[in-house]
Amino acid sequence: xxxxxxxxxxxxxxxxxxxxxxxxxxxxxxxxxxxxxxxxxxxxxxxxxxxxxxxxxxxxxxxxxxxxxxxxxxxxxxxxxxxxxxxxxxxxxxxxxxxxxxxxxxxxxxxxxxxxxxxxxxxxxxxxxxxxxxxxxxxxxxxxxxxxxxxxxxxxxxxxxx
Numbered sequence: 001x002x003x004x005x006x007x008x009x010x011x012x013x014x015x016x017x018x019x020x021x022x023x024x025x026x027x028x029x030x031x032x033x034x035x036x037x038x039x040x041x042x043x044x045x046x047x048x049x050x051x052x053x054x055x056x057x058x059x060x061x062x063x064x065x066x067x068x069x070x071x072x073x074x075x076x077x078x079x080x081x082x083x084x085x086x087x088x089x090x091x092x093x094x095x096x097x098x099x100x101x102x103x104x105x106x107x108x109x110x111x112x113x114x115x116x117x118x119x120x121x122x123x124x125x126x127x128x129x130x131x132x133x134x135x136x137x138x139x140x141x142x143x144x145x146x147x148x149x150x151x152x153x154x155x156x157x158x159x160x161x162x
Contacts (some may be wrong), residue, residue, distance in 0.1 A: 002027075004115065005082040007034040007073055011043040011055045012149045014131055020088050023117060025063040032080045033058070037152045044132055044156055057146035074109035080096035084113040151161055 006026055010017060010033070017033075024031045035050050045053065047068050058064040069076045074086065085105065087098050102114035119126070126144045135143040135153045138160040142150040 001029045001081075003030040003032060003080060003082040004028040004084050004086045005032045005073070005076055006086040007036050007069065007076070009038040009041055009043065009128070010035055010050050011045055011128050012040065012131060012145055013050065013057055013152060014123070014126050014128055014145050014149070015143075016090070016119045016126045017054075018057055018146055019120055019123050020086065020117050021058060022061065023059060023065055024086050024115075027115075028084075029063060031061075031064050031086070032082060033035060033064060033066045034073075034076055034080070035066065036069050036073070045152065049152065053146075053149050053152055056148035062127065072108065074105050074112050077109065077112060084115050084118060086115050089116050089118055090127065094113050096112060 004027070005023060006024065008017065021033060033054050035047060035054065037047070037114070043050070050080050051066050051068055054066045058066070067080065076082070077085070085102070089095055089098060098116065105112045105114065131141050131144050131153070135157045138157065141153060145153065
Protein backbone atom coordinates (compact mmCIF):
# COMPACT_ATOMS: atom_id res chain seq x y z
CA UNK A 1 0.00 0.00 0.00
CA UNK A 2 1.44 3.36 -1.04
CA UNK A 3 1.02 6.03 1.62
CA UNK A 4 1.79 9.75 1.56
CA UNK A 5 2.03 11.99 4.62
CA UNK A 6 0.47 15.44 4.17
CA UNK A 7 1.68 17.63 7.06
CA UNK A 8 0.52 21.08 7.98
CA UNK A 9 -0.93 23.20 10.70
CA UNK A 10 -4.26 23.36 8.80
CA UNK A 11 -5.53 26.31 10.85
CA UNK A 12 -8.04 26.22 9.26
CA UNK A 13 -8.32 23.42 6.68
CA UNK A 14 -9.20 25.05 3.34
CA UNK A 15 -10.66 23.91 0.04
CA UNK A 16 -7.09 24.09 -1.29
CA UNK A 17 -6.00 21.52 1.29
CA UNK A 18 -9.04 19.37 0.49
CA UNK A 19 -8.25 19.57 -3.23
CA UNK A 20 -4.73 18.22 -2.62
CA UNK A 21 -6.04 15.43 -0.38
CA UNK A 22 -8.53 14.38 -3.05
CA UNK A 23 -6.00 14.50 -5.88
CA UNK A 24 -3.31 12.72 -3.83
CA UNK A 25 -5.83 9.89 -3.44
CA UNK A 26 -5.50 9.29 -7.18
CA UNK A 27 -1.76 8.73 -6.75
CA UNK A 28 -1.61 7.00 -3.36
CA UNK A 29 -3.71 4.33 -1.67
CA UNK A 30 -3.67 6.25 1.61
CA UNK A 31 -3.24 9.93 2.51
CA UNK A 32 -2.32 10.59 6.13
CA UNK A 33 -3.19 14.21 6.95
CA UNK A 34 -0.72 15.00 9.72
CA UNK A 35 -1.80 17.96 11.82
CA UNK A 36 1.31 19.53 13.30
CA UNK A 37 2.20 22.23 15.77
CA UNK A 38 3.87 25.26 14.22
CA UNK A 39 5.70 27.16 16.98
CA UNK A 40 5.78 30.28 14.80
CA UNK A 41 1.97 30.48 14.68
CA UNK A 42 -0.70 30.97 17.31
CA UNK A 43 -3.59 28.82 16.11
CA UNK A 44 -7.23 29.81 16.12
CA UNK A 45 -8.28 26.16 16.58
CA UNK A 46 -6.87 23.60 19.00
CA UNK A 47 -5.11 20.52 17.68
CA UNK A 48 -8.18 18.42 18.52
CA UNK A 49 -10.52 20.86 16.77
CA UNK A 50 -8.35 20.92 13.64
CA UNK A 51 -8.21 17.11 13.49
CA UNK A 52 -11.98 16.84 13.90
CA UNK A 53 -12.68 19.52 11.27
CA UNK A 54 -10.45 17.70 8.78
CA UNK A 55 -12.16 14.37 9.55
CA UNK A 56 -15.56 15.99 8.96
CA UNK A 57 -14.33 17.68 5.76
CA UNK A 58 -12.91 14.40 4.41
CA UNK A 59 -15.78 12.19 5.62
CA UNK A 60 -16.53 10.81 2.15
CA UNK A 61 -12.89 9.98 1.35
CA UNK A 62 -12.02 6.43 2.35
CA UNK A 63 -8.31 6.89 1.59
CA UNK A 64 -7.81 9.57 4.29
CA UNK A 65 -6.55 9.20 7.84
CA UNK A 66 -6.13 12.22 10.12
CA UNK A 67 -3.51 12.21 12.88
CA UNK A 68 -1.87 14.70 15.23
CA UNK A 69 1.93 14.71 15.12
CA UNK A 70 4.76 16.33 17.02
CA UNK A 71 8.50 16.07 16.75
CA UNK A 72 10.43 15.56 13.55
CA UNK A 73 8.32 15.01 10.46
CA UNK A 74 10.67 12.32 9.16
CA UNK A 75 9.95 10.22 12.27
CA UNK A 76 6.27 10.22 11.30
CA UNK A 77 7.11 8.62 7.95
CA UNK A 78 8.02 5.36 9.67
CA UNK A 79 5.26 5.61 12.26
CA UNK A 80 2.55 5.81 9.58
CA UNK A 81 4.28 3.71 6.91
CA UNK A 82 4.52 6.59 4.44
CA UNK A 83 6.78 6.54 1.40
CA UNK A 84 6.69 10.29 0.79
CA UNK A 85 5.71 13.71 2.10
CA UNK A 86 3.13 15.76 0.19
CA UNK A 87 3.48 19.54 0.09
CA UNK A 88 1.40 22.11 -1.75
CA UNK A 89 2.91 24.98 -3.71
CA UNK A 90 0.57 27.91 -4.34
CA UNK A 91 3.11 30.36 -5.69
CA UNK A 92 6.73 30.50 -6.67
CA UNK A 93 7.42 32.26 -3.36
CA UNK A 94 6.48 29.02 -1.54
CA UNK A 95 9.12 27.05 -3.40
CA UNK A 96 12.28 28.32 -1.68
CA UNK A 97 11.03 27.48 1.82
CA UNK A 98 9.58 24.13 0.72
CA UNK A 99 12.80 23.20 -1.08
CA UNK A 100 14.85 23.94 2.05
CA UNK A 101 12.48 21.81 4.13
CA UNK A 102 12.57 18.95 1.63
CA UNK A 103 16.36 18.97 1.53
CA UNK A 104 16.62 19.11 5.33
CA UNK A 105 14.22 16.18 5.62
CA UNK A 106 16.32 14.23 3.12
CA UNK A 107 19.49 14.87 5.13
CA UNK A 108 17.70 13.67 8.26
CA UNK A 109 16.30 10.58 6.49
CA UNK A 110 18.11 9.57 3.31
CA UNK A 111 15.08 7.90 1.72
CA UNK A 112 12.69 10.79 2.44
CA UNK A 113 10.96 11.88 -0.76
CA UNK A 114 8.85 15.03 -1.04
CA UNK A 115 6.11 15.33 -3.65
CA UNK A 116 5.01 18.83 -4.61
CA UNK A 117 1.52 19.44 -5.98
CA UNK A 118 0.08 22.67 -7.30
CA UNK A 119 -3.48 23.64 -6.39
CA UNK A 120 -6.18 24.06 -8.96
CA UNK A 121 -6.44 27.58 -10.32
CA UNK A 122 -9.58 28.15 -8.23
CA UNK A 123 -7.60 27.52 -5.02
CA UNK A 124 -4.24 28.97 -6.01
CA UNK A 125 -4.52 32.11 -3.86
CA UNK A 126 -6.31 30.60 -0.84
CA UNK A 127 -4.32 30.35 2.38
CA UNK A 128 -5.36 29.64 5.95
CA UNK A 129 -3.99 33.04 6.99
CA UNK A 130 -6.12 34.90 4.43
CA UNK A 131 -9.24 32.90 5.33
CA UNK A 132 -8.78 33.71 9.03
CA UNK A 133 -8.30 37.39 8.27
CA UNK A 134 -11.46 37.56 6.14
CA UNK A 135 -13.37 35.69 8.86
CA UNK A 136 -12.13 38.03 11.62
CA UNK A 137 -13.27 41.00 9.53
CA UNK A 138 -16.65 39.32 8.93
CA UNK A 139 -16.18 38.95 5.19
CA UNK A 140 -17.53 36.11 3.07
CA UNK A 141 -15.08 33.23 3.53
CA UNK A 142 -17.42 30.23 3.11
CA UNK A 143 -16.44 29.53 -0.50
CA UNK A 144 -12.81 28.94 0.54
CA UNK A 145 -13.36 26.25 3.19
CA UNK A 146 -15.39 23.05 3.54
CA UNK A 147 -18.80 23.53 5.23
CA UNK A 148 -17.76 22.10 8.65
CA UNK A 149 -14.85 24.56 8.75
CA UNK A 150 -17.08 27.47 7.73
CA UNK A 151 -19.46 26.71 10.60
CA UNK A 152 -16.59 26.43 13.09
CA UNK A 153 -15.05 29.71 11.88
CA UNK A 154 -18.38 31.51 12.24
CA UNK A 155 -18.63 30.20 15.81
CA UNK A 156 -15.08 31.37 16.60
CA UNK A 157 -15.38 34.92 15.23
CA UNK A 158 -18.92 35.51 16.48
CA UNK A 159 -21.61 37.66 14.89
CA UNK A 160 -20.75 40.71 12.88
CA UNK A 161 -20.64 43.80 15.06
CA UNK A 162 -23.46 46.28 14.49
